[in-house]
Amino acid sequence: MERHLMDSQIKGVSTGTTILAVTFNGGVIIGSDSRASIGGYYVSSKTINKLIQVHDRIFCCIAGSLADAQAVTKAAKFQISFHSIQMESPPLVKAAASVLKELCYNNKEELQAGFITAGWDRKKGPQVYTVALGGMLLSQPFTIGGSGSTYIYGYADAKYKPDMSKEECLQFATNALALAMGRDNVSGGVAHLVVITEEGVEHIVIPGDKLPKFHDE
Amino acid sequence: MAAVYMSANRSENAFSTVDLVPEWAQEEVSTGTTIMAVEFDGGVVIGADSRTTTGAYIANRVTDKLTPIHDRIFCCRSGSAADTQAVADIVTYQLGFHSIELDEPPLVQTAANLFKQTCYRYREELMAGIIVAGWDKRRGGQVYTVPMGGMIVRQPVSVGGSGSSYIYGFMDSNYKPGMTKEECLHFCTQALALAMERDGSSGGVARLAAITEEGLERRVVLGNQLPKFSNA
Numbered sequence: 440m441e442r443h444l445m446d447s448q449i450k451g452v453s454t455g456t457t458i459l460a461v462t463f464n465g466g467v468i469i470g471s472d473s474r475a476s477i478g479g480y481y482v483s484s485k486t487i488n489k490l491i492q493v494h495d496r497i498f499c500c501i502a503g504s505l506a507d508a509q510a511v512t513k514a515a516k517f518q519i520s521f522h523s524i525q526m527e528s529p530p531l532v533k534a535a536a537s538v539l540k541e542l543c544y545n546n547k548e549e550l551q552a553g554f555i556t557a558g559w560d561r562k563k564g565p566q567v568y569t570v571a572l573g574g575m576l577l578s579q580p581f582t583i584g585g586s587g588s589t590y591i592y593g594y595a596d597a598k599y600k601p602d603m604s605k606e607e608c609l610q611f612a613t614n615a616l617a618l619a620m621g622r623d624n625v626s627g628g629v630a631h632l633v634v635i636t637e638e639g640v641e642h643i644v645i646p647g648d649k650l651p652k653f654h655d656e
Numbered sequence: 657m658a659a660v661y662m663s664a665n666r667s668e669n670a671f672s673t674v675d676l677v678p679e680w681a682q683e684e685v686s687t688g689t690t691i692m693a694v695e696f697d698g699g700v701v702i703g704a705d706s707r708t709t710t711g712a713y714i715a716n717r718v719t720d721k722l723t724p725i726h727d728r729i730f731c732c733r734s735g736s737a738a739d740t741q742a743v744a745d746i747v748t749y750q751l752g753f754h755s756i757e758l759d760e761p762p763l764v765q766t767a768a769n770l771f772k773q774t775c776y777r778y779r780e781e782l783m784a785g786i787i788v789a790g791w792d793k794r795r796g797g798q799v800y801t802v803p804m805g806g807m808i809v810r811q812p813v814s815v816g817g818s819g820s821s822y823i824y825g826f827m828d829s830n831y832k833p834g835m836t837k838e839e840c841l842h843f844c845t846q847a848l849a850l851a852m853e854r855d856g857s858s859g860g861v862a863r864l865a866a867i868t869e870e871g872l873e874r875r876v877v878l879g880n881q882l883p884k885f886s887n888a
Contacts, residue, residue, distance in 0.1 A: 593850035594825030596885040618825035653828040 455479055455625025457587030457616055458489060458500040460557035460567040461599070462580050463608035466636035467565035469557040470612045471500045472587065472620050473628030485628045493519050496640065497535045497558030498633055502585040503572070507552040511542050532558040536568035536576055544574025555584050559635050583615065587623035591615050605634065609643075617650040688857025690819030690848055691721060691732035693789040693799040694831070694840045695812045699868035700789040700797040701837065703844035704732050705819065705852050706860035717860045722874075726751050728867055729767045729790030734817035735804065736783040743774050743784055764790040768800035768808055776806025785816045791867050815847070819855035823847045837866055841875070849882040 455476050460469040475484040489500050491512045497519070501508035515538045522538075523530045536556040543550060554570040569577045569584065581599055583591060598611055609632065616630045630645040688709055693702040704721035707714055721733045723744045729751070733740035747770045755762045768788040775784055782804075789799045801814040813831045815823055826847055835843065841864055848862040862877040 589821045591825035592854045593823035593827075593847065594829055596850050596853065597826055597830075597846065614829060615825065618828050621828060622824045654831055654833065655828070 455587075455623070456489060456502050456585035457583070457591070457619035457623060457626040458502055458555055458585045459583040459588070459595075459612060459615055460500070460555045460581065461603075461608055461612055462557075462565045462567055462601075463603045463605055465565065466559060466605065466634060467557045467567060468605075468608050468612050468632055468634050469498050469500055469555065469567075470616055470630060470632040471585075472616060472626040473631060474626055475505055476625045479625050482627075487628075488631060490631050490633050490642075491516075492640075493535055493556075494523060494530055494558070496529065496560065496635055496637075497532055497556065498635060498640075499535070499539065499554050499556045500584075501552060501554055503552035504550075507550045508554070511539065511550065511552055511554075514542060515539050529560060531560045531562055532556060532566045532568065533563075533578075536570060539570045540574055540576040543570055543572075547573050553584060555582055557635065559637055565635070583619075585619075585626065587619035587626035590622040591619045594618055605636075609634070613645060614651055618653065620647075620650070621653065621656070688819075688855070689721060689734045689817035690815070690823070690851035690855060690858040691734050691787055691817045692815040692820070692823075692827075692844055692847060693732060693787045693813070694835070694844060695789075695797045695799050696835055696837055696840045698797060699791045699837065699866060700799055701840040701844055701864065701866050702730055702732055702787070702789045703848050703862060703864045704817075705848060705858040706863055707858055708737055709857055714859075719860070720863060722863055722865050724748075725767050725788070726755065726762055726790070728761060728792065728869075728872070729764055729788065730865060730867060731767075731771065732787040732789070732816065734785040734787075739782045739784045740786065743771065743782065743786070746774055747771050761792060763792045763794060764788065764798040764800065765795070765810075768798075768802060768810075771802045772806055772808040775802055775804075779804075779806045787814050787816050789867065791869055793869075797867070815851075817858065819851035819858035822854040823851045826850055837868070841866060845877055846883055850885060852882070853885060 458471040471489040473486050475487045476482050490498050492498050493516045518538045519530050519535050539554050553572050556568040559565050567582055569582045583595055620626045632643040634641040691704045702722055706719045708716040708719045723731050725731055725748050750770050751762050751767050771786055785804050786802045791797050799814050800810050802808050852858045864875045866873045
């Protein structure tokens with residue numbers, strides 16, 4: 440949809456990208472590739488980290504103009520930690536997603552960035568929220584985004600099941616990223632995955648040559 | 657210059673017929689679509705959705721996009737409905753003539769190259785993405801893809817049309833060489849169902865055909881019989 444068009448029209452460095460977030464039984468996995476490109480012709484970074492930690496158990500991943508995304512997440516990180524101090528408790532994932540949404544919606548003319556927010560909180564457990572280009576906020580059991588996501592809609596629809604185990608979910612996310620990176624020329628590099636549970640946060644990096652290979656490779 | 661993408665397309669009318677004709681009748685007829693073909697040992701399985709659109713209106717919801725070119729050679733059409741019908745008619749004539757001259761059934765590679773010749777020569781005018789598939793005695797089941805622009809390449813499995821973008825991942829992960837005919841039919845049904853669910857320009861019923869030395873077997877999977885994948 441809009442992401443597909445968005446990435447090819449961005450001036451400057453953009454994350455033509457593949458990002459995803461998937462809930463499983465007890466937590467959520469958020470993942471992305473690591474390529475940043477200029478207009479799809481030059482890879483300006485092979486190892487960029489698109490998974491930004493906005494609070495202890497809340498991450499967000501960015502798609503679109505890198506400059507816009509960095510500015511928005513910096514502002515959001517501040518607002519969320521301020522809110523958390525005021526409330527004297529860890530913020531809700533929905534609150535973090537709302538902060539991003541407000542920033543995106545109120546500045547929709549200038550910005551070209553979309554986000555996926557995922558995390559764990561005490562009230563609702565693991566959650567995934569999408570903040571689309573114009574500032575729409577949507578809660579889903581899993582979501583995919585970025586230019587590379589077009590190629591894995593079929594795979595994700597077919598393979599996702601609710602209440603997976605952590606290992607099944609890791610396999611699902613890794614396969615999805617590998618398939619998208621295999622078809623989208625502006626996604627690539629390494630696969631970054633973050634597993635967020637009540638216990639803590641685990642960061643996994645899978646280099647390109649260790650990604651799953653498919654029949655024609 | 658010819659379009660490289662195969663997304664659903666809208667063409668603007670040069671003159672305004674705002675009041676004379678409803679909006680949907682002003683748009684070009686397109687088979688924004690999902691088509692695919694898979695080789696197996698002994699033949700090929702081809703599949704397509706059944707939606708033809710003029711802008712937002714579905715002009716035909718039971719289209720047959722699997723067009724016979726010869727007894728054991730079919731083509732799957734995507735892009736402009738008029739362009740693909742015209743090219744298919746041209747190739748059917750050329751191939752029929754060639755086959756009579758040769759006094760034997762034509763090769764799939766010949767049919768594919770005839771498509772390529774027309775699609776490449778008229779690349780600026782045409783908007784046609786075609787998959788040619790069939791069986792012949794020399795090389796068995798074969799799939800050749802002739803996308804917009806007029807390239808030709810043989811592939812064991814190929815998808816095309818606007819809906820194909822959504823199923824590249826599914827195709828890469830689920831295709832295995834050495835599948836049987838039934839496995840190929842199942843794989844195609846699933847892939848088409850997934851694409852039809854996500855692509856607004858694909859839908860209706862799933863049409864499938866299996867082409868082997870023995871002959872042709874056509875199947876239709878109606879909308880309510882398609883596998884469901886929604887997790888709502």
